[in-house]
Amino acid sequence: MSVEIKRKFKVVGAALLAAGVAANALSGCSSSGTTTSGGSSAAQGTYTFWDPYPQYDETSAWAKVIDSCAATAGVTIKRSGYDTSGLTNKALLAGQQNNSADILLVDNPVVSTLASAGILTTTDQNKLAVGDVATNILSAGVIDGKTYGVPIGANTLALYYNPKVLKAAGVDVASITDWTSLTAALQKVTAAGHKGITFSAIGTEEGSFQFLPWFWGSGADLTKLDSDKAVSSLQLWTDWVKKGYAPNSVINNTQTTSWQEFQTGDFAFAENGTWQKADAAKMGDQVVPLPGATGGSAPAPTGGEFLTIPIQKDTSRYAVSSKIVACLTSTENVVKTDNTLNYISAGKDAQAAQLSGDATLKPWVDAVQVAKARTGDNLGTKYPKISEQLWTAVQKALSGSASPADALKAAQAAVK
Amino acid sequence: MTAQLSVPARRIRRRGTWTAWAFIAPVVIYLLVFYAYPLARNVELSVRAYTVRSFIDGTAPFVGFANYRAVFANPTFGPALLNTGLFVGVSILFQFTIGLALAVFFVRHFPLSGTLRALFLVPWLLPLLVSGSAWSWMLNSDSGIVNSFLEAAGIGQINWLTSPQWSLIAVLIANIWIGIPFNLVILYSGLEGIPLDVYEAASIDGANGWQKFLRITLPLLRPVSAITVLLGLVYTLKVFDLIWIMTRGGPADSSTTFAIWAYRLGFGSLLPDFSPAAAVGNLLILVALIFGLIYIRTQSRLDPA
Numbered sequence: 001m002s003v004e005i006k007r008k009f010k011v012v013g014a015a016l017l018a019a020g021v022a023a024n025a026l027s028g029c030s031s032s033g034t035t036t037s038g039g040s041s042a043a044q045g046t047y048t049f050w051d052p053y054p055q056y057d058e059t060s061a062w063a064k065v066i067d068s069c070a071a072t073a074g075v076t077i078k079r080s081g082y083d084t085s086g087l088t089n090k091a092l093l094a095g096q097q098n099n100s101a102d103i104l105l106v107d108n109p110v111v112s113t114l115a116s117a118g119i120l121t122t123t124d125q126n127k128l129a130v131g132d133v134a135t136n137i138l139s140a141g142v143i144d145g146k147t148y149g150v151p152i153g154a155n156t157l158a159l160y161y162n163p164k165v166l167k168a169a170g171v172d173v174a175s176i177t178d179w180t181s182l183t184a185a186l187q188k189v190t191a192a193g194h195k196g197i198t199f200s201a202i203g204t205e206e207g208s209f210q211f212l213p214w215f216w217g218s219g220a221d222l223t224k225l226d227s228d229k230a231v232s233s234l235q236l237w238t239d240w241v242k243k244g245y246a247p248n249s250v251i252n253n254t255q256t257t258s259w260q261e262f263q264t265g266d267f268a269f270a271e272n273g274t275w276q277k278a279d280a281a282k283m284g285d286q287v288v289p290l291p292g293a294t295g296g297s298a299p300a301p302t303g304g305e306f307l308t309i310p311i312q313k314d315t316s317r318y319a320v321s322s323k324i325v326a327c328l329t330s331t332e333n334v335v336k337t338d339n340t341l342n343y344i345s346a347g348k349d350a351q352a353a354q355l356s357g358d359a360t361l362k363p364w365v366d367a368v369q370v371a372k373a374r375t376g377d378n379l380g381t382k383y384p385k386i387s388e389q390l391w392t393a394v395q396k397a398l399s400g401s402a403s404p405a406d407a408l409k410a411a412q413a414a415v416k
Numbered sequence: 417m418t419a420q421l422s423v424p425a426r427r428i429r430r431r432g433t434w435t436a437w438a439f440i441a442p443v444v445i446y447l448l449v450f451y452a453y454p455l456a457r458n459v460e461l462s463v464r465a466y467t468v469r470s471f472i473d474g475t476a477p478f479v480g481f482a483n484y485r486a487v488f489a490n491p492t493f494g495p496a497l498l499n500t501g502l503f504v505g506v507s508i509l510f511q512f513t514i515g516l517a518l519a520v521f522f523v524r525h526f527p528l529s530g531t532l533r534a535l536f537l538v539p540w541l542l543p544l545l546v547s548g549s550a551w552s553w554m555l556n557s558d559s560g561i562v563n564s565f566l567e568a569a570g571i572g573q574i575n576w577l578t579s580p581q582w583s584l585i586a587v588l589i590a591n592i593w594i595g596i597p598f599n600l601v602i603l604y605s606g607l608e609g610i611p612l613d614v615y616e617a618a619s620i621d622g623a624n625g626w627q628k629f630l631r632i633t634l635p636l637l638r639p640v641s642a643i644t645v646l647l648g649l650v651y652t653l654k655v656f657d658l659i660w661i662m663t664r665g666g667p668a669d670s671s672t673t674f675a676i677w678a679y680r681l682g683f684g685s686l687l688p689d690f691s692p693a694a695a696v697g698n699l700l701i702l703v704a705l706i707f708g709l710i711y712i713r714t715q716s717r718l719d720p721a
Contacts, residue, residue, distance in 0.1 A: 088686075088688075092471045092472070095471070095472050096472050096474075109686055113468055113687055114468075116468055117471060117472050118469055118472050118473065119472055202664065203667070204684070205686060248575050248578050249556060249558050249578065251577075251578035252578055252663070252664075381468070381687055383686070385685070387686065388684070392668065392669075395668050398578075398667070399579055399667035399668060399670075400579070400580070401580040401667060401668045402668065
């Protein structure tokens with residue numbers, strides 16, 4: 001019996017010992033794995049590139065332009081496409097392990113978060129030339145006077161309209177120049193039996209994104225959410241929903257669901273972005289800039305990603321990374337890329353080149369020229385908190401649980 | 417041979433203890449790595465102030481209970497607590513009673529009862545994304561089928577998902593629908609375990625159906641009911657996917673529960689704020705732990721042997 005126990009004990013003990021050794025070896029493997037991969041990427045030739053376009057594989061035009069830029073710089077690129085919502089955390093984790101990609105393409109409001117985490121280089125460090133990028137688009141990447149990246153392109157919001165519905169209601173789109181004329185047009189359209197306008201007011205960043213053109217269009221500022229101008233902008237939306245010019249479902253709509261509502265053909269207007277222009281053209285819809293409160297075009301927020309160069313242990317890599325980024329943002333390459341991605345180019349020359357290639361882009365180029373970056377004006381990492389309070393206030397006002405003034409007052413108090 | 421017979425008892429006992437530990441060791445290691453360590457990490461997250469920079473350079477100052485104080489002082493705390501309590505309480509009440517009613521119905525074994533019972537399992541088997549999306553479509557204010565019925569019946573449009581009054585009721589309906597099969601299955605097996613002669617004896621004594629149910633079925637079903645309610649409580653406390661898909665916590669926190677709030681704090685905005693999220697998560701674990709302890713006490717009282 002004792003022999004049995006002894007043998008069992010030896011077997012189990014040996015198994016545990018083996019497991020312990022294996023665990024140690026594996027952890028040693030992973031840490032040495034990090035250094036070897038870091039070592040191998042320091043070896044001549046392979047630079048890592050992370051972008052939020054998992055829909056493009058190696059055969060796509062996007063991957064080909066990256067490869068050609070890498071070839072001119074004399075290196076090869078290993079590109080990985082990730083889902084945009086997970087890319088921030090991925091970049092942070094990689095920075096924590098000193099294993100960042102050489103070039104990182106991230107959504108513009110995230111640039112300030114990554115910069116404040118200390119994982120991005122400034123243009124002073126990486127010697128990247130900013131060129132003629134428009135200031136309003138670049139401001140998302142400028143924190144405390146230092147530039148942390150350059151935009152690959154920008155998209156923004158505008159007002160799509162259905163000419164058939166407008167004609168049936170007797171509304172002339174040229175007459176819509178400010179909020180009063182837009183509300184009057186909505187009244188005429190709903191009186192004629194159609195639906196007015198659809199947008200997205202969901203309780204996520206998309207909701208804030210869609211509300212900002214109206215917020216900024218009234219002249220309000222994100223640092224003061226409870227100003228009278230801000231209240232007037234929220235009052236506009238609340239009145240539309242109350243009077244039935246905008247459907248109740250806007251409270252839960254994403255931009256995609258809102259677009260699907262517009263595609264039913266019953267709506268006169270939809271607030272949506274550059275990425276829908278091909279779809280709109282197919283349906284025969286056209287686009288005008290979003291009107292400001294008292295006239296002119298409302299500044300809409302910019303979407304679009306920034307090319308950034310994360311901090312590396314081997315600082316000699318920045319020169320090659322900068323060369324690749326400069327190649328990607330050169331006029332010829334960036335126009336090709338932006339046409340594929342449905343973006344408007346960020347530099348003046350590139351915008352002119354895009355327009356000469358496709359004249360229908362004019363309203364979008366105009367919209368991007370007056371657009372604003374969400375994290376611009378040095379808002380940086382304060383923007384996410386402000387944005388969260390802003391969409392909460394919009395939800396409260398539209399659902400009727402608070403008046404626009406009270407909702408925005410509570411929002412401003414919560415941001416403090 | 418004779419030498420082994422005279423081995424002192426102490427050595428055998430020690431060897432036996434070592435062997436016992438060796439066999440338990442894999443389970444203990446598993447529990448430590450996958451239960452104790454994440455829990456310890458979560459508690460540590462909640463007593464330190466984590467910023468985005470903490471990810472990179474590891475500095476996270478120790479702030480004691482400041483995160484918990486901030487959570488209690490947050491205006492969302494009251495509504496979240498109330499909504500969590502209402503959501504869990506009402507869900508369990510309806511899931512249990514409807515599940516029990518259906519189980520009693522199915523005990524009668526009519527033709528095709530097996531097939532019908534299997535069909536009743538579908539809500540539980542569907543991925544939550546599918547159920548949540550389907551209910552979102554059905555409850556849509558303007559184009560949902562439920563509102564079409566209500567308008568045809570003359571009641572008018574109810575803004576199920578977008579009104580602060582109805583959003584919690586909307587997610588409750590969806591959650592009850594999903595939870596009934598679970599209760600049905602477990603209570604059905606519990607009912608099958610009750611011997612029929614007890615019922616026959618009661619009939620001879622002149623008990624009617626309702627008395628049989630109250631005096632025989634319910635008491636004999638108590639151990640099964642206890643575990644069903646406990647599992648349901650712990651599961652419902654954690655419900656996140658359904659509410660997030662349908663209302664994202666509702667307009668103005670009207671359908672925000674602790675689980676939704678923790679996720680929103682940690683991942684709902686562009687800037688992750690992990691310390692308060694961990695604090696809310698720990699409060700949730702505490703509530704679940706209290707329910708578990710209540711169950712253990714109830715079980716020891718039910719089962720004195």
